[in-house]
Amino acid sequence: MTLEILGYSFIQKGLIAGVAIAIICSLMGMFLVLRRYSLFGDALSHMAFGGISLGLFTGIYPLWTAFIVSVLGAIGITKLRKSTKISGDAAIAVLLVSGLGIGVLLISATGGFKVDLFSFLFGSILLISIEDMLLILGISSGVIVALVVLRKQLLHLTFDEEQAKVSGINTDKLNYVFVILASVTVITSMRLVGILLISALIVLPNITAIMFGKGFKKTVMLSVSMSVISVVSGIILSYYLDLAPSGTIVMISVAMLVGTLLLKYVNVLGKSQELQKTV
């Protein structure tokens, strides 16, 4: 039965793009979660919503306007945080509501919601074209390469920004590169789960993986695996149950988190950790 569904080209495209997105969201999300930027993805995607509305309003390809508006918003908020000492969560709220505000304003100006907008809001991974898929693969590869190259510096910056600066890392520049990479990740991933659920992909696999009490490398590998499993099983399950893929993916991630919490509660993970300590 499973083989049969893998024969459909829309499922194939969806799975390939989905796996790429699962990987970049999990990798980028690890740094976002650890820097207490968990909702940054949400804020960026709301900025993107404003950008998409701008694209639909002006007739420019919406993903480009979404990208530009998100990146500008992210850079703006980084500057604002630095110069005014606004706290991280407040800065994220500013970004989120501004994006939403622009979006709602422009939608009302264009005369209400359109089908296009719904696919951005809730995701439409099974509707992507081969060009879309190739674009997602290309951008994801770029993000992965950038993260692999910058991993040591990003880890140091995330762990202790002051020490990172002292050891010669240009932290200002790296912070900008970081928010731009985060914007690219969010815009690319919108096709999978949509603007409204993007934070799920960024946050859930990472907080679940962190609970296993492992070091950085192992935690990243766990998070990527869980992210990929939830996307692949979510797409397949949603096909058979005739449900929305985005919601199914997110709920599988939630189930993994709850399952891990339960394991921790009955102390299976705790015991294994203690075992490690005594060995």
Next chain:
Amino acid sequence: MPMNVLEVSDVSIKYNGHLAVDKINFDVKEGDLLGIVGPNGAGKTTLFKAIIGLQNHSGKIKLFGYNEADYQPLLPLIGYVSQKVVFEPNFPATVSEVVSMGLIPERKLRKGAMLLKNCGYSWNLLYQKVGKDSDKVLECLKTAGLESLKDRRIGDLSGGELQRVFIAKALVKDPVLLILDEPVTGVDADAQNKFYNVLKKINTENKITIVWSSHDLEAISKLANRVACMNRKLFFHGEKEEFFSNKELLKTYAESAMQMHMHDHN
């Protein structure tokens, strides 16, 4: 005659509108273990931040005889351990992963190495001789007595163990100068002693120059060879024996420390 690693001349620093450091002068010679004493709020941390390039100041700071405009490539070669490192309690990194963060890529060291060579400093490359990065990390973990904890997650350590992790992280870059800002505040006596042993070892065996601020006069009298005493201004700078035989100075220090202590608790 050992060369001057650090020279601080007439350095003043304004912090939040008031003068936190007032015209301080002292130097640190190669191989020194300089203990800086002073009550809370004496400006020690602010002064350290100025040395490592994180704080604006007036006056001059020289590293290996180079002026600030020229010594920037040397900054990554200073090991700095701050008073308290705040990180996510469940940060998913092991002890050896945190120590590895201290490694500096070779291309970033080239300019600094050139400056050191030009001023005739024989850079102690003990760890570089070891070879691979992972071996360097292991060597530093051994020095800090952390070998058995290398795979432990950082959030599971005690305060004393954590401070030794940060020392190891600072050591892994072959520092030309190690600056420690009250490294054992709030750590129990046993852990403090372990820490002091590590400190002595890296100063005498690894021959690393150290500047260390502390309230623990007894530890300073045992470990340091020179002492600086400050409370915004510098009250003393010289050989340890001279400091500890100056009863007047010790009395003034005790009084000002007590005043600050009372002030902190009111």
